[in-house]
Amino acid sequence: MVKVEIVDEKDNSPYASGSSAAASSSESLSSVDSDISNDDETIFDRLAALVDIVPPTTRHKITSNLASAGSFLKTTGKVVGNIVWIVTTSALLVGLPLAVSLEDEAKVVAQEKEALEQQAGQQMLSSGLYPSPASSAPKPLVPPGF
Template identity: 85%
Template sequence: MVKVEIVDEKESNSPYASGSSVASSSSESLSSVDSEISNDESLFDRLAALVDIVPPTTRHKISSRVASTGGFLKSTGKVLGNVVWIVTTSALLVGLPLAVCLEDEAKVVAQEKESLEQQAGQQMLSTGMYPSSSSTKPLVPPGF
């Protein structure tokens, strides 16, 4: 059962109680309402209170879209991570030995070239022929 109580307006401290003048009571009510606002309320608390403004169906749609987007990004990131892993390990296992092999072969070719030049220089010294820049003629086959 509901109990009904009669409250005298003059005895209550309500800001909405009718006072002696209407203007003074309205300004009193505004000042009392401002002072009652809690300063401990954070921005997160205020945003959390806005949840009730958005209808449940809209909240569900937003939540499901965010969840599906998050799942898509997670799976895409996992696939991209696997691809990067495969490429990196393949480059290390195949590319690095290949690069070392090519470098060794280039060294061997350079050593062969150097030894051929040394042999040519020794032949010139032993025969006494020195190439001079003034007596060299371009080699052109006859008939040109």
């Protein structure tokens, strides 16, 4: 059976409201402070103790939101990585040979154009449309009457 007993807090409490009780207290604030501070406690321990401040339902919501955000980022990163891989390999396997063949074709077209220009130039020289280099020398300007 449980026995209920009423305890008068004014008599037993070291923090009694009377000034005489506070002055006559055997414990000072410095001794209480030194009891609380523990040299073995780290910052991580103090932060871990703060977990009790947040209610369990809120902690569960926060962890589930962080977990879902993390899985979303992981999935998105994987998809983006696969897309980048496909684009780069396609560019290397299709684009690079295509660029090389287009460059070779441009060189062949330029050589053919140069050959046609040379043929056209020789035909003009042989037909006489252009004067020969010896006859194209400038005549000295001599005033009439000399």
